[in-house]
Amino acid sequence: MRPRSLIRATLAGAAAALTASVAYSQIPAASLDQLAGQARGKGPVIWYESSPTDQADKIAAAFAKRFPGVTLQHTRDAGGAGIGARVIQEVQGNARTADLLTGSASVIWQLVNRDMVVKQDWKAMGVPATVGTSPFTIASTTAVYVLLSNKQQVSDAEAPKNWDDLLNPKWSGKVGLWIRAEPQLSLAATWGEQKTAAFIESVNRQKPFVFKSTFPLAQQVGAGEVPVGLGLYHAAMVPIQRGAPIRFHFPDPVPTTTLHSAVIAAGKNREGGLLLALWLATPEGAKVYEAATGRGHAGVDGTEVQTLLAGRKLTEFSPDKVPDNLDMFERFNKSIAAGGQAVK
Amino acid sequence: MSAAPQSGAWSSPSGSSGWGARLSAAAVALLLVYLVIVPLVLLGISSIRPTGFPLEPGFTLSNFSKVFLAGDFGRLLQTTVLFALGSTALAMALGVALAWLVERTDLPGRNVFRVLVILPMATPPVLLAIGWAMLLSPRTGLFNLLLKDGLGLSAAPFNVYSVPGMIFVEALALVPTAFLFLAPAFRNMDPSLEEAAIASGASTWRLIRKVLLPLLWPALAACAVFLLIVCFVVFDIPGTLGMPARIYVLSTRIFYLTADSPTGVPLYGQVSALGSFFLLILAVLGVAYFRFTRESQRYRTISGKGFRPRQASLGVWRWPAFGAVSVYFLLAVVAPLGILIWASLMPYQTRPNLASLSLATLDNHMDFLRNARLITATLNSLTIAIVSATLVAALSLIVSWLVVRQRPAGATLIDNLAFAPIAIPGVMLGVAVIYVYLSLDQVFPVYGTIWILVIAYVTHYISFGSRLANGVMVQIHPELEEAARASGAGGFRVLARITAPLVWPAVAAIWIWVVAHAMRELSTALMLASRNNTVLPTLLWDYWTGGEPTRAATVGVWLVLALALFLALWHALSTRSASRTS
Numbered sequence: 001m002r003p004r005s006l007i008r009a010t011l012a013g014a015a016a017a018l019t020a021s022v023a024y025s026q027i028p029a030a031s032l033d034q035l036a037g038q039a040r041g042k043g044p045v046i047w048y049e050s051s052p053t054d055q056a057d058k059i060a061a062a063f064a065k066r067f068p069g070v071t072l073q074h075t076r077d078a079g080g081a082g083i084g085a086r087v088i089q090e091v092q093g094n095a096r097t098a099d100l101l102t103g104s105a106s107v108i109w110q111l112v113n114r115d116m117v118v119k120q121d122w123k124a125m126g127v128p129a130t131v132g133t134s135p136f137t138i139a140s141t142t143a144v145y146v147l148l149s150n151k152q153q154v155s156d157a158e159a160p161k162n163w164d165d166l167l168n169p170k171w172s173g174k175v176g177l178w179i180r181a182e183p184q185l186s187l188a189a190t191w192g193e194q195k196t197a198a199f200i201e202s203v204n205r206q207k208p209f210v211f212k213s214t215f216p217l218a219q220q221v222g223a224g225e226v227p228v229g230l231g232l233y234h235a236a237m238v239p240i241q242r243g244a245p246i247r248f249h250f251p252d253p254v255p256t257t258t259l260h261s262a263v264i265a266a267g268k269n270r271e272g273g274l275l276l277a278l279w280l281a282t283p284e285g286a287k288v289y290e291a292a293t294g295r296g297h298a299g300v301d302g303t304e305v306q307t308l309l310a311g312r313k314l315t316e317f318s319p320d321k322v323p324d325n326l327d328m329f330e331r332f333n334k335s336i337a338a339g340g341q342a343v344k
Numbered sequence: 345m346s347a348a349p350q351s352g353a354w355s356s357p358s359g360s361s362g363w364g365a366r367l368s369a370a371a372v373a374l375l376l377v378y379l380v381i382v383p384l385v386l387l388g389i390s391s392i393r394p395t396g397f398p399l400e401p402g403f404t405l406s407n408f409s410k411v412f413l414a415g416d417f418g419r420l421l422q423t424t425v426l427f428a429l430g431s432t433a434l435a436m437a438l439g440v441a442l443a444w445l446v447e448r449t450d451l452p453g454r455n456v457f458r459v460l461v462i463l464p465m466a467t468p469p470v471l472l473a474i475g476w477a478m479l480l481s482p483r484t485g486l487f488n489l490l491l492k493d494g495l496g497l498s499a500a501p502f503n504v505y506s507v508p509g510m511i512f513v514e515a516l517a518l519v520p521t522a523f524l525f526l527a528p529a530f531r532n533m534d535p536s537l538e539e540a541a542i543a544s545g546a547s548t549w550r551l552i553r554k555v556l557l558p559l560l561w562p563a564l565a566a567c568a569v570f571l572l573i574v575c576f577v578v579f580d581i582p583g584t585l586g587m588p589a590r591i592y593v594l595s596t597r598i599f600y601l602t603a604d605s606p607t608g609v610p611l612y613g614q615v616s617a618l619g620s621f622f623l624l625i626l627a628v629l630g631v632a633y634f635r636f637t638r639e640s641q642r643y644r645t646i647s648g649k650g651f652r653p654r655q656a657s658l659g660v661w662r663w664p665a666f667g668a669v670s671v672y673f674l675l676a677v678v679a680p681l682g683i684l685i686w687a688s689l690m691p692y693q694t695r696p697n698l699a700s701l702s703l704a705t706l707d708n709h710m711d712f713l714r715n716a717r718l719i720t721a722t723l724n725s726l727t728i729a730i731v732s733a734t735l736v737a738a739l740s741l742i743v744s745w746l747v748v749r750q751r752p753a754g755a756t757l758i759d760n761l762a763f764a765p766i767a768i769p770g771v772m773l774g775v776a777v778i779y780v781y782l783s784l785d786q787v788f789p790v791y792g793t794i795w796i797l798v799i800a801y802v803t804h805y806i807s808f809g810s811r812l813a814n815g816v817m818v819q820i821h822p823e824l825e826e827a828a829r830a831s832g833a834g835g836f837r838v839l840a841r842i843t844a845p846l847v848w849p850a851v852a853a854i855w856i857w858v859v860a861h862a863m864r865e866l867s868t869a870l871m872l873a874s875r876n877n878t879v880l881p882t883l884l885w886d887y888w889t890g891g892e893p894t895r896a897a898t899v900g901v902w903l904v905l906a907l908a909l910f911l912a913l914w915h916a917l918s919t920r921s922a923s924r925t926s
Binding site: 052053054073074075076077081082084085088089090092093094095096104105106107108109110174179180209210211212215216218219220222223224225226227235238239242243244326330333337338 | 399400505588604612778874
């Protein structure tokens with residue numbers, strides 16, 4: 001296990017970076033057009049990402065309109081971990097693989113460790129340091145965790161608004177959680193491992209329901225099966241926009257998980273992959289992505305999520321620290337999966 | 345081709361085989377080795393790789409120690425065994441009762457029930473589980489609320505998020521499979537044996553114990569073993585109903601290691617180590633299966649003498665039996681389908697009540713019908729299902745004919761090879777198939793196309809097809825084939841003109857079963873998914889994981905409807921065909 005002091009140092013840096021006012025992405029349009037010229041004639045840009053295909057189609061249409069002659073072909077992998085495995089298998093099998101992969105830092109680092117990702121000089125491309133998060137990754141979107149509650153079953157006054165509210169005995173057996181400890185990992189960036197682990201155990205004593213994905217979690221909050229929960233903002237917005245009686249509150253601090261993009265070295269249209277990665281980091285591309293998926297880019301000015309998060313304290317590890325924290329992540333995951341008491 | 349009855353090129357009734365059978369056996373064995381052994385070898389290699397990726401270097405046994413020496417492995421195994429045994433027992437009980445009532449009694453409406461019994465197969469297990477969660481969840485489940493209000497209970501009487509809940513829903517999902525295994529066996533029983541027993545004054549219990557059970561034993565054993573193994577590897581229902589309540593079985597542990605690995609890539613090494621455990625279970629069950637059916641020749645009941653299966657009169661129990669079967673269909677079809685239809689009409693997931701009725705809309709269905717990807721996905725699904733089913737049915741018939749009837753050298757190997765894929769979890773099969781066809785991409789470019797799904801499904805479903813075909817083949821006495829050979833018919837002519845028509849109900853059952861399962865198969869399809877091979881289940885999964893259960897329900901409703909129409913058409917055609925030939 002890493003020394004606590006070291007963890008705190010990295011956490012403080014990451015949290016500070018996220019809470020600081022984010023810089024406007026100043027990627028020159030000319031360089032994008034130049035890249036588009038290089039990408040044309042090299043076949044479609046293959047993009048592995050987790051959004052539903054209907055949503056990705058909207059992004060592909062906007063991308064094609066912005067860069068005529070460059071087509072985007074999206075392949076979905078909702079599992080998260082499977083998206084990296086797919087690239088590894090295809091590269092090892094000498095098959096056509098992704099030009100760009102968008103996923104969590106833990107996924108991308110598996111590819112970086114296998115020399116499958118192209119190293120970039122983001123600064124030279126006009127990408128601010130808050131967006132070009134490492135030589136291999138560029139931030140593409142931000143997943144934001146919120147406390148959810150059912151409007152019909154939980155009054156405004158009772159609704160959980162902060163972390164300790166989840167521990168109220170009245171929510172015993174009524175809390176919904178994601179089976180992956182992503183929000184807890186990000187929380188550890190501010191709280192440290194010990195406090196976060198203790199919090200996970202306390203929530204476990206509430207006998208929570210755990211869900212494979214935050215989407216069904218939000219649905220079940222809307223349906224009233226789990227009156228309260230810790231979920232993702234964009235996943236909750238899907239039923240909310242359809243009228244489901246769900247409200248949300250931002251806890252303090254707000255955990256976030258940034259999804260990063262990486263250009264795959266074995267991709268046939270790496271220029272197209274880089275073009276897409278850069279475009280998603282521009283206000284134009286970020287807004288298109290946010291409108292299609294409900295998941296915005298906290299590092300780009302003008303996005304809705306940036307407005308939502310303005311003035312809030314955010315917490316997340318920086319991507320290059322993710323490999324060091326995998327053990328802690330695994331411990332948190334196991335605690336959530338094994339803890340609590342099965343509903344009989 | 346002509347052949348002498350005893351010294352022909354194909355076989356003798358005693359099982360000694362000629363060159364034709366040996367050649368066929370060699371071809372089938374090679375095909376099965378290619379389909380089955382290659383993925384299994386990759387599974388084995390994966391289990392000893394530090395990263396779990398077969399093409400990466402290194403050797404380790406740590407994957408096994410991490411899996412089997414984990415503190416909770418005993419509890420995991422205990423839950424898995426309880427779930428598998430409970431689901432199998434309940435599915436067998438319901439399947440036997442249904443098969444007997446439909447095939448051998450004067451149950452009112454049995455022809456309709458024979459078609460309806462297939463319907464639950466059209467419902468993807470994930471949707472079945474979601475449907476039952478909406479009916480029996482402790483806080484908002486419709487049945488629970490009705491019972492609570494109606495009986496004045498203080499707490500919900502049922503909780504579907506439990507091992508009994510998982511067993512109940514899994515059994516409902518498996519009953520059609522049990523029925524398809526058992527119905528041909530019930531249908532093919534020679535009534536003269538029963539009549540002889542009755543004429544000898546045997547009691548009903550004695551008739552069941554001494555005549556019916558021994559006659560049905562091969563089919564019962566094959567069915568029970570098959571269901572048991574399915575329950576060991578099945579994911580959908582334990583994943584949907586068990587995981588939210590932290591109830592894990594082996595398959596959900598595999599899912600966890602694959603999809604929720606904290607390392608960023610699936611822990612294929614540990615998944616493969618668990619896969620090897622499935623193979624061990626298969627080996628044990630396979631030995632049991634072969635022991636059960638070793639003396640299967642004793643149970644042959646279809647001979648050259650014509651007969652119509654004896655139909656038992658239910659007497660005063662006729663309508664109560666009708667009621668019981670109707671309740672089964674209410675639980676297996678009407679209730680979950682009803683809740684799915686309800687969900688498909690809602691803008692978001694909500695419990696059925698009058699207040700919610702005002703929200704009803706056809707938007708989901710209109711969206712669905714306007715979706716261009718739907719046409720592609722539907723065509724892909726149908727093509728994959730029909731081609732896979734036809735190949736599985738044909739291959740199963742040939743495998744069974746070789747294994748049961750011809751018995752050439754290597755027959756046991758062929759039988760084991762055909763049975764083995766059932767122990768390969770769908771996720772691992774997908775991974776193995778990816779590696780195989782990535783390696784062959786230059787000469788056999790199927791990666792990313794619908795044909796890689798066909799190959800995976802044929803591999804996966806041959807186990808079911810060969811078990812069902814074997815179960816029926818052993819019931820058929822070879823005297824009809826001997827008579828055909830005596831008349832100068834060659835080996836394939838006997839197979840085509842005598843054996844195949846006799847096992848036609850089983851072949852048809854295999855075909856329907858594979859169509860239904862291929863139409864809804866998800867785990868392998870997700871692993872092999874690309875832009876060009878979208879199928880309906882992956883479209884449905886897109887909606888479900890994208891937070892749109894009502895649109896997922898809409899796809900489910902149309903899937904069930906399409907399959908129901910398909911089955912009705914098939915039933916009409918087969919009935920007309922039967923009436924023409926009779």
